[in-house]
Amino acid sequence: MSPQPEAAPSGVIHDIGYRGYDGPRLGRNLVARALFFHSLRGVFGIGRSARSKVMPMGLFAVIWLPALVIAVITVVTASQGLLNDVPVQFARYPMLLQPAVAIFLGTQAPQAVSLDLRYNTLPLYLSRPLERVDYVTAKYAALATGVFILLAIPILTMYIGALLAELPAGEQTGDVVLALIGAALFSLVLAGIGLLIASLTARRGFGVAAIITVLVMSYSVVSGLQGIIGHGQSDLATAGWLGLLSPMTLVDGVQTWALGAESSAVAGPPGDLAGLVFCLVTATVVVGSYLCLMYRYRKVTV
């Protein structure tokens, strides 16, 4: 049928009676807060399918169990008077379980950002009042908080064990506060690096492999080099400086110098200058990965 010239196209949007939303709009900050809590739950698989809970919860158990065992050992041996200090320093716990922490980060950082890229949900987020800076901050904060919870609960468990064993409470409390600050540094550095790598790929498997490779390779290379240079050549100063080159030993160095922990690496930062450099590099990594994330999310595609 040919269109009639008089009946010009007269499309109309029918009002079929749906009510519009005229309630209060919560605005940008609350959207960002919702995204933060949604992502934080996602880090532990809460609110996702049972299958995606297996990995984070399993790793959480793996990381928590040794702390529980240590706490029990502390209580039992202290009651028999065999022990006058905690068997494992609180601050050394993250380094002790660093392979498990690396796997947790490798699996959960892509969970936090790669899926948004893969299923194109990022444009939907950004079409809300949410800004790019809110998205990046919410995701970074969520992953860092997740890793912090992962590290803090075992540390607190060991602390409770130490208190129950009636070890000197003041000393233990000081130690645990420092260890928690260290754990916060670990989580900020690791989450920044993990998120940055994960945000570069929409493929989850690739993100997992890349994060693990970076974290684990750098750690094993640094400890290999430190082993040769520190133990073999007895050059502990150079070995200490090498700690700058991997995220784990970097934060360990800050803990050693600034927070008075025992180093878990072959050698901590040699001297005050090195300690300052370790702190500066740590701050640079945190701020740098945040800025790089901001830069990366100027585009929504990979």
Add this chain to the structure above:
Amino acid sequence: MNSTIIRMTARAMLGGRRIYLLAALSVLLLVLAVLLRLFADLSPDDTAQFLHGVSLSTLLPLFGLIVGTGAIGPEIDDGSIVYILAKPISRAEIVRSKLLVAVTAAIAFAAAPTFLAGAIMAGTSANVALGFGVGALVAGVTYSALFLLLAIATRHAVIVGLVYALAWESLVGSFVPGARTLSIQQWALSVTEAITGPGVISSDVSLGAALVLLVLVVGGTTWYAGERLRVLTLAGDD
């Protein structure tokens, strides 16, 4: 073996920028070896410890994981495996062709650099280079075969593989001595130990047991991967 599948797999695994990322890891190892040789006074023991820590216990498992799952994982993920499965090629042959590519990549980018790094660091003393080269070769083949099977058997192959390689071999192995018997790393170390002679490095598994286990695992996983590929179901993404 099917040359077309080999060519396609090699292109998917090594094409584009990916080959540079893989090569970066092996270059890193070689650069470290050169630097250590230049600036440190190395004994064969140092070399052995370094190669054990960096190459055998980290680079090889990670590399086996990347190439083993990378040989078939992405195709199963995006469903394009059906175009190969629909051809009149036996599934076992598909697995063998893909395994060949994975093994070649693992040897070229992980085992050969390990041998070279050993040669740079220790020269010919105590057969360290040869020992670790052969050990890395054996480990590369075994890891590739195992992780290729994993990629067919589960969609979460990368994660399961990581848990095996890092959690089981490193973490559990350092607390529970018995776990070390069931570890590809220890079997490879046992081969290394046999070549370098005792004293440089030690393994928890005897050479005979290690060789039998290695052959069994490579043969078994390759065969079972073919069987799994016969009954592969393409499920939707979860």
